[in-house]
Amino acid sequence: MNILIIEDEPFTAEDLEDTLLEVEPAARIVAVLPSVKAAVAYFQANPQPDLIFSDIQLGDGLSFEIFNAVSITKPVVFCTAYNEYALDAFRANGIDYILKPFNRATIEKTLQKYKQLQESLAPGKPDYQALLQLLDNRLVQKPTSVLVYQRDKIIPLPIDQIAVFYSQNLITHVVTFDQRKFTLNQNMEEMEAICGSQFFRANRQYLVNHKAIKEAAQYFGRKLSVTLNIPFQEEIIVSKAKSPLFLNWLAK
Structure with a gap:
């Protein structure tokens, strides 16, 4: 099975x-x-895979623009953190979806559904134009702030003021660039989905703002040690497997 x-x-x-x-x-x-640009170029130059997993909102547009630009006859599984109104549209077109953050059980269920439908999938093109218009008009934008807690106060905190999120004893904490510290109710997976590409999940414990990174250094076993440009006592280590991804992200 070839997957894109x-x-x-x-x-x-x-x-x-x-x-x-x-x-x-x-x-x-x-x-x-x-x-979107990379995907359109890929489909124009390569055969279509058996199955496509696609996010909805990419850095340069909605993924439906890909399927309007190129005739796609293979099934698509959308990975999304968006509301139920959009998912209803996917069902109407016979396309599966995965809610972020996903897990192994979700992927197993999706691949099982794909195999069951493989023999009966119609080759016709779904109405991506209708989906594009729906999401263009009604798509809920990712929030620009999160609600944080300080004693008895609940405070809206702009995400771009946050230097780092970290998890400690199953509680999510934030540190701002001006050294304020808060807690919040969301877990790290939820914050990763909300914050987007401005933040990198260094490991399960830390989610770091690009603007907060001072430098990275080689660490044992081809890992990376990350130093922030704010006072932060905890050691942030990027694994060997994620180091190339981190360096590509850091260079942007």
Whole structure:
């Protein structure tokens, strides 16, 4: 089974690829594409894979623009954090979806559905134009602030003021660039989905703002040690597997 991933979040793309190969070891990930432009160029030059996993909102537009620009006859599974109104549209077109953050059970269920429908999938093109118009008009934008807690106060805090999120004893904390510290109710997976490409999930414990990074240094076992440009006592380590993704993200 040849699978194509369209996803602009490096950590999410890596996680999806790893999970797919765990569930379906015989699968082959033919490409991981980060944008509408890259995906259109890929489809124009390469044969279509058996199955496509695609995020909805990419850095340069909605993924439906890809399917309007290129005739796609293969099934698409949308990976989304958006509201139920959009998911109803996907059902009407016979396309499966995965809500972020996904897990192994979700991927297993999706691949099982694909296999069950494989023989009966119609070759006709779904009405992506209708979906594009729907999402263009009604898509809920990612929030620009999060609600944080300080004693008895609930404060809206702009995301761009946050230097780092970290998890400690199952509680999510934030530190701002001006050294204020708060807690919030969301877990790290939820914050990663909300914050977008401005932040990188260094490991399960830390989610770091690009603007907060002073430097990275080589660490034991080809890992990376990250130093922030704010006072921060905890050691942030990027694994060997994620180091290339981190360096690509840091260079942007």
